[in-house]
Amino acid sequence: MERYFDVLRLAHDAVGRVLRDLAEARGDGLCAVDATVGNGHDTLFLAQAVGPRGRVYGFDVQERAIKATQNCCGEAGVGDRVTLLHAGHERMAELLPDDVTAAAVMFNLGYLPGADKSVVTQPATTTVALDAALSLLAPGGVISIMAYTAHPGGSEETEAVRHWCAGLNHPLFKAMEYGMANCPEAKRLFLVGRFHG
Numbered sequence: 038m039e040r041y042f043d044v045l046r047l048a049h050d051a052v053g054r055v056l057r058d059l060a061e062a063r064g065d066g067l068c069a070v071d072a073t074v075g076n077g078h079d080t081l082f083l084a085q086a087v088g089p090r091g092r093v094y095g096f097d098v099q100e101r102a103i104k105a106t107q108n109c110c111g112e113a114g115v116g117d118r119v120t121l122l123h124a125g126h127e128r129m130a131e132l133l134p135d136d137v138t139a140a141a142v143m144f145n146l147g148y149l150p151g152a153d154k155s156v157v158t159q160p161a162t163t164t165v166a167l168d169a170a171l172s173l174l175a176p177g178g179v180i181s182i183m184a185y186t187a188h189p190g191g192s193e194e195t196e197a198v199r200h201w202c203a204g205l206n207h208p209l210f211k212a213m214e215y216g217m218a219n220c221p222e223a224k225r226l227f228l229v230g231r232f233h234g
């Protein structure tokens with residue numbers, strides 16, 4: 038029962054499903070991006086989902102996040118399919134190779150648990166990164182955005198993401214928001230799909 042009310046799990050379920058469907062349709066290695074690698078949980082999930090012929094690009098502004106993710110993926114034996122960039126995700130368009138088309142881009146906003154809470158994602162740079170993610174999203178691909186409201190600036194960032202989603206061209210893109218209806222301060226998941234236009 039708990040699993041249906043856990044938006045982090047919902048994000049993995051949805052992104053994993055999309056990656057499986059695209060891998061079946063395309064039959065070659067997929068590319069995915071983790072826009073905020075943190076402790077590496079989402080990067081590891083993506084690296085396992087894209088398989089041995091796939092590639093995952095990961096961004097984080099903190100050296101300790103890059104190292105933690107390197108270790109996490111290395112220990113799981115998938116480090117060779119992960120490229121980590123110690124840079125802000127707002128530089129995604131500049132730093133990723135021109136030919137990258139992403140089947141999935143994951144954002145887990147906010148701060149790194151257990152680290153400096155002042156190093157936190159910001160609406161202005163998050164929306165630049167979201168624009169870049171949208172430009173490199175493959176037809177049939179998905180962007181997941183986990184947004185938090187409890188920390189200072191979190192509500193504003195969540196609102197910026199909601200506003201960004203609301204402005205997307207429909208029906209080329211479809212954006213959904215998931216969250217606890219009776220706990221508005223709980224984290225929100227936004228899923229954006231690119232449809233075949």
Ligand SMILES: C[S@@+](CC[C@H](N)C(=O)[O-])C[C@H]1O[C@@H](n2cnc3c(N)ncnc32)[C@H](O)[C@@H]1O
Nearest residue numbers: 073074075076077078079097125126145149158
């Ligand atoms: C909630 S944590 C990510 C958790 C991670 N996905 C995981 O699975 O462990 C948010 C991360 O965003 C990073 N961050 C903050 N500003 C950033 C930016 N402009 N670009 C990329 N990462 C950023 C923080 O350093 C932090 O590690």
